[in-house]
Amino acid sequence: MARYAMAIDTKRCVGCADCVVACQTENNVPIGYCRDWIVQDTYGEYPNLSMEIRSERCNHCDDSPCVRCCPTSASHYAEGGIVLVTHDECIGCKACITSCPYDARYVHPEGYIDKCTFCIHRVKEGEDPACVAVCPTHCMIFGDLDDKNSEISKVLRSRKYKTLIPEAGTKPHVFYLL
Amino acid sequence: MSKRLNRREFIKILGAGTGGALVGASTIQTFAGMKTASSADLITEGSIEKTPTYCELCFWKCAGWVHKKDGEPWKITGNPDDPNSHGRFCPRGTGGIGTYTDPQRLKTPLIRIEERGKQVFKEATWDEALDYIAAKMNKIKEKWGPECIALFTHGSGGTYFKTLLKGFGSNNIAAPSYAQCRGPREEAYLLTYGEGVGSPERTDMVNSKCIVLIGSHIGENMHNGQVQDFSEAVANGATVITVDPRYSIAASKSKYWLPIKPATDMALLLAWINVIIEEELYDKEYVKQYTYGFEELKKAVKKNTPEWAYPITTIKPHLIRETAREMAKNAPATLVHPGRHVTWYGDDTQRVRAGAILNALLGSWGRRGGFYAPAKAKVEKYPLPEFPKPKKDWKDAFPDQFPLANLALSSGICDATIPTPGKDCSFKGWIVYGTNLPLTLPEPKKTIEALKALELVVAIDIMPMEITGWADVVLPECTYLERYDDIRISPGRESTIALRAPAFEAKYDTKPAAWIAKELSKKLGLEKYFPWETFEDYLDYRLKSIGSSLEEMKKIGVKKLAHDEDLYFLNGEEYEFGTNTGKIELYSTALEEHGFDPVPKYTHHEEPPEGYYRLNYGRAPMHSFSRTTNNSYLTDLMAENVVWINPLIAKEWDIKTGDYVVLKNTDGTKSNKIKAYVTQRIRHDSLYMVHGFGHRQKQMSTSYLKGADDTNLMSRVKIDPIMGGTGMRANFITFSMEDV
Ligand code: SF4
Ligand code: SF4
Ligand code: SF4
Numbered sequence: 001m002a003r004y005a006m007a008i009d010t011k012r013c014v015g016c017a018d019c020v021v022a023c024q025t026e027n028n029v030p031i032g033y034c035r036d037w038i039v040q041d042t043y044g045e046y047p048n049l050s051m052e053i054r055s056e057r058c059n060h061c062d063d064s065p066c067v068r069c070c071p072t073s074a075s076h077y078a079e080g081g082i083v084l085v086t087h088d089e090c091i092g093c094k095a096c097i098t099s100c101p102y103d104a105r106y107v108h109p110e111g112y113i114d115k116c117t118f119c120i121h122r123v124k125e126g127e128d129p130a131c132v133a134v135c136p137t138h139c140m141i142f143g144d145l146d147d148k149n150s151e152i153s154k155v156l157r158s159r160k161y162k163t164l165i166p167e168a169g170t171k172p173h174v175f176y177l178l
Numbered sequence: 179m180s181k182r183l184n185r186r187e188f189i190k191i192l193g194a195g196t197g198g199a200l201v202g203a204s205t206i207q208t209f210a211g212m213k214t215a216s217s218a219d220l221i222t223e224g225s226i227e228k229t230p231t232y233c234e235l236c237f238w239k240c241a242g243w244v245h246k247k248d249g250e251p252w253k254i255t256g257n258p259d260d261p262n263s264h265g266r267f268c269p270r271g272t273g274g275i276g277t278y279t280d281p282q283r284l285k286t287p288l289i290r291i292e293e294r295g296k297q298v299f300k301e302a303t304w305d306e307a308l309d310y311i312a313a314k315m316n317k318i319k320e321k322w323g324p325e326c327i328a329l330f331t332h333g334s335g336g337t338y339f340k341t342l343l344k345g346f347g348s349n350n351i352a353a354p355s356y357a358q359c360r361g362p363r364e365e366a367y368l369l370t371y372g373e374g375v376g377s378p379e380r381t382d383m384v385n386s387k388c389i390v391l392i393g394s395h396i397g398e399n400m401h402n403g404q405v406q407d408f409s410e411a412v413a414n415g416a417t418v419i420t421v422d423p424r425y426s427i428a429a430s431k432s433k434y435w436l437p438i439k440p441a442t443d444m445a446l447l448l449a450w451i452n453v454i455i456e457e458e459l460y461d462k463e464y465v466k467q468y469t470y471g472f473e474e475l476k477k478a479v480k481k482n483t484p485e486w487a488y489p490i491t492t493i494k495p496h497l498i499r500e501t502a503r504e505m506a507k508n509a510p511a512t513l514v515h516p517g518r519h520v521t522w523y524g525d526d527t528q529r530v531r532a533g534a535i536l537n538a539l540l541g542s543w544g545r546r547g548g549f550y551a552p553a554k555a556k557v558e559k560y561p562l563p564e565f566p567k568p569k570k571d572w573k574d575a576f577p578d579q580f581p582l583a584n585l586a587l588s589s590g591i592c593d594a595t596i597p598t599p600g601k602d603c604s605f606k607g608w609i610v611y612g613t614n615l616p617l618t619l620p621e622p623k624k625t626i627e628a629l630k631a632l633e634l635v636v637a638i639d640i641m642p643m644e645i646t647g648w649a650d651v652v653l654p655e656c657t658y659l660e661r662y663d664d665i666r667i668s669p670g671r672e673s674t675i676a677l678r679a680p681a682f683e684a685k686y687d688t689k690p691a692a693w694i695a696k697e698l699s700k701k702l703g704l705e706k707y708f709p710w711e712t713f714e715d716y717l718d719y720r721l722k723s724i725g726s727s728l729e730e731m732k733k734i735g736v737k738k739l740a741h742d743e744d745l746y747f748l749n750g751e752e753y754e755f756g757t758n759t760g761k762i763e764l765y766s767t768a769l770e771e772h773g774f775d776p777v778p779k780y781t782h783h784e785e786p787p788e789g790y791y792r793l794n795y796g797r798a799p800m801h802s803f804s805r806t807t808n809n810s811y812l813t814d815l816m817a818e819n820v821v822w823i824n825p826l827i828a829k830e831w832d833i834k835t836g837d838y839v840v841l842k843n844t845d846g847t848k849s850n851k852i853k854a855y856v857t858q859r860i861r862h863d864s865l866y867m868v869h870g871f872g873h874r875q876k877q878m879s880t881s882y883l884k885g886a887d888d889t890n891l892m893s894r895v896k897i898d899p900i901m902g903g904t905g906m907r908a909n910f911i912t913f914s915m916e917d918v
Contacts, residue, residue, distance in 0.1 A: 012409045014397030014427045016799035017815045018269040024811060025253035025272060031810045042425075046824065046858040047437045051430035134255070136266045136402055137409035 002144040004080035004118055005173040006132070007152050007161065008055055012139035015040055015053040019131035019140070026119065026130035033106055035116040036131055055131065055140065058083060058104035058116035059164065059172030066096035066105065080144070081173060082120055087112040101168040118142070224248045229681035230257070230735030232666045234334055234658035235270040235277065236802040237355070237377060238402050239666050241736045242267055244659055244681035251275045251682065259736040261403065261670045262378060268400040269800045273811030277640070277657050278682060280808055282878050284642055284654035285686035299652065304689065304697065307651050312701035314634040314650070315346065318606045324348050325568045327607035327634075328591045334663045334678070335655060335691025336611045339638070342695045343609065344565040345707035350572050350605070352586035354618045362903045363520045365582055366530035369766045371543055372756025375516045376552060376669050382745070383407040383515075385547040388508035391420045392443055392533065393517040397427035400799040401518070417508065419501050421446060423794065424822065424866050425859035434501050440792045440864050441523055441783040441907065442491045447532035448780055449487035450502045452479045454539050459506035461541030468748060468755075469538055471765020471776070478777040490780070509540035511547025524896025524905035528778040531766070535778070538762045544748030552669035553741040558723035560716055563706050575602045580902035581772045587902040589619055595628035607634035611691065616644040617804045617870070620892035620906045638694065641808055642877035654688040661690035662713045665720055673741035675724070677717070677731035774900055783908070790844060790910035791827070792864040795888040803870030807881040818885035819871040820855035828856040831913050840917035841865070841886060844910050845893040848917065852886035865911060
């Protein structure tokens with residue numbers, strides 16, 4: 001068994017959006033759509049400012065409202081806890097879009113719902129997801145939480161981190177290093 | 179706007195407390211021929227092919243692979259063996275396929291003709307277009323001499339036109355990257371150390387313990403290897419000191435952000451030098467062994483105390499001291515970054531020299547964490563006959579000016595094209611390769627005047643850029659993904675070469691620059707300068723000289739060669755610098771010789787008049803100025819630029835984020851409309867925008883009139899008397915409310 005997760009270092013990320021383009025080209029996400037995106041939060045007033053930059057995507061939640069509410073089971077948990085949508089089974093009802101607190105899903109122009117897959121096709125080949133592999137600041141770590149010696153397990157033991165909207169109770173598996 | 183829609187904007191910029199400010203846009207379109215996968219697992223099915231390339235979306239030239247799936251373009255990834263990218267392309271390089279698929283590309287040669295009193299372009303064959311150019315070039319040669327033709331160039335393909343022009347008899351070859359960008363930096367380091375900084379920069383930032391960024395927005399400038407080094411250093415706990423009137427991305431990663439009053443950087447640099455000397459924090463051994471003129475320097479900066487600098491820079495004296503001590507504490511692993519785009523106020527060579535001097539006092543040149551000695555592969559050149567000796571060059575128009583300009587000035591050639599009484603202004607023909615001069619050279623009115631005065635303008639480009647609208651002949655080049663180019667030989671920690679091979683057939687009737695130059699050479703009787711049969715032969719010849727071959731390089735893309743340079747060469751070793759004194763010149767004998775200040779001095783620069791703000795400009799990570807603003811992957815991320823406004827100023831003018839505003843400068847020139855971005859991240863005395871937007875060329879409909887063009891507002895420049903750089907931060911702008 002494996003439990004895949006991602007840790008993203010907000011201290012390193014420069015918000016260049018390379019991860020967005022790499023995902024678009026890797027996964028043939030049409031122009032005008034995206035599976036991952038960047039958020040810049042600025043706090044304070046000039047000149048006492050601070051900033052957090054995050055590359056966001058589906059959190060591959062443990063307790064996913066999107067999977068729960070899907071009437072056709074197109075949205076499902078796959079190996080390693082990755083949440084996927086089987087395009088052929090998706091009827092495009094958008095229930096999952098409404099239920100996801102992170103706005104991680106979109107309607108693909110071909111009618112089905114699409115979102116981040118953690119690049120499972122690459123992970124199966126032993127590669128990192130495209131966003132992780134491209135990031136010029138090396139700010140993302142992908143790995144297996146069940147393996148206590150994986151880089152991600154180690155970094156989550158040694159660094160402070162947070163998840164997004166924890167109060168939604170979805171148990172996200174994308175962690176932001178602070 | 180629903181939350182869902184917001185997300186499609188890719189980049190959300192949120193100001194806590196001020197509500198969300200959204201930047202970005204979404205054009206919805208799909209490329210013909212690009213299939214969408216029907217499930218996550220299908221992606222790896224199908225046949226996959228890889229072709230080596232090096233990226234052409236900026237000068238960093240990262241080496242990577244172009245992937246095709248079932249013969250269709252798929253993606254571009256970095257080559258892990260490449261020291262410029264470490265296998266990771268930046269967003270522009272990753273989106274490079276958008277340049278190839280751009281439907282608005284130039285498709286066929288064009289010749290300007292007059293039809294019923296109107297100037298129009300007619301489509302031409304390559305033969306017609308090249309005949310036309312050759313006839314005009316020969317006419318100019320006969321009447322005025324071959325030197326009256328100039329070449330402007332940026333990018334890999336320029337080298338073939340350089341050969342052509344030299345063979346033709348002209349040495350007037352200019353790149354705006356000199357006088358409009360990093361020229362003062364190269365000259366300042368040459369004057370101080372006898373060597374330039376080069377590109378990629380020889381900074382050992384990855385090992386720095388303290389990084390000083392003064393005029394460098396790393397992270398927003400996506401100079402790939404450098405961003406990687408910066409991020410690594412930050413992760414390793416390096417202290418970053420960022421001097422910027424704007425809270426840049428780098429500032430947000432810094433321990434110290436010094437929001438300096440624009441145009442006063444020299445005062446801060448001198449105050450730092452003062453503290454380091456007065457508190458005896460400098461590297462005494464190093465200074466003694468390697469430098470010249472310490473006592474003169476000490477005397478010259480005596481008065482430049484932090485207290486003196488405070489009212490000038492608005493940076494508090496205790497912070498100036500604290501940051502100077504921080505630099506010294508980490509020395510020699512302290513890097514005062516030399517910057518890149520340094521043409522600001524006209525005293526730029528001097529300002530960059532102040533930073534170079536600071537590095538010398540800290541002993542960081544030639545030391546770990548400072549500057550390393552770059553290695554560069556030595557690959558035999560393809561043998562060519564000797565070039566004729568030109569009888570004159572661009573400098574003749576400027577007797578006694580810019581004595582230390584080592585390269586031709588684009589702006590100088592432009593000036594020397596405009597007929598001026600008493601001046602040797604003899605340029606009659608311009609060949610413009612990959613440089614969009616109307617959006618590149620400041621004082622755009624002058625550029626237009628020069629273009630109008632010319633007998634021949636040839637534009638070689640991929641896109642119908644503004645410059646093509648001024649050309650007599652437009653030659654459509656194919657993109658870097660459709661052609662071979664010369665071997666990439668970049669300086670760096672390692673000696674490497676990289677190959678660019680065509681991944682796709684050239685679309686439309688476009689041709690590689692090498693082919694264009696060779697065919698034109700035949701029409702001019704200069705074919706002896708292009709003696710190779712095919713470009714593959716040319717490459718193979720060069721590659722065989724280092725024991726490789728085209729065949730091998732097609733398989734590996736990047737090859738590392740052996741080299742024996744020491745990265746760090748100033749740890750007590752004897753060393754002869756390439757300066758007059760053979761030492762690091764804190765006091766410049768060359769500047770003294772030419773009547774300039776041998777030690778940098780502070781000069782007060784003009785301040786904005788009441789109600790005006792200084793125009794500052796920079797880069798965004800997903801664009802290379804006007805070169806990429808039509809690439810749909812990248813416009814997806816940023817379709818137009820915005821103008822950054824401090825909230826106090828915005829309130830005065832009643833401007834809100836998202837409002838369109840029109841800017842005007844002190845000469846009354848107005849901008850295209852541009853979206854306001856009200857943010858705490860900028861001082862109240864300047865406005866900021868990303869350069870490269872505001873295209874006025876209808877044929878590029880994706881970028882047409884999106885955002886504003888800062889160059890258009892630069893009607894004033896401050897010329898660097900040392901080397902002719904064009905200081906472009908001397909323009910003041912305000913809001914033109916009647917136009918909103
Ligand atoms: S590629 Fe890396 S640095 Fe760039 S935005 Fe994405 S996570 Fe941040
Ligand atoms: S982030 Fe949204 S789409 Fe992804 S698993 Fe969680 S609820 Fe589902
Ligand atoms: S830094 Fe980016 S645009 Fe420049 S060469 Fe590298 S990948 Fe291309």
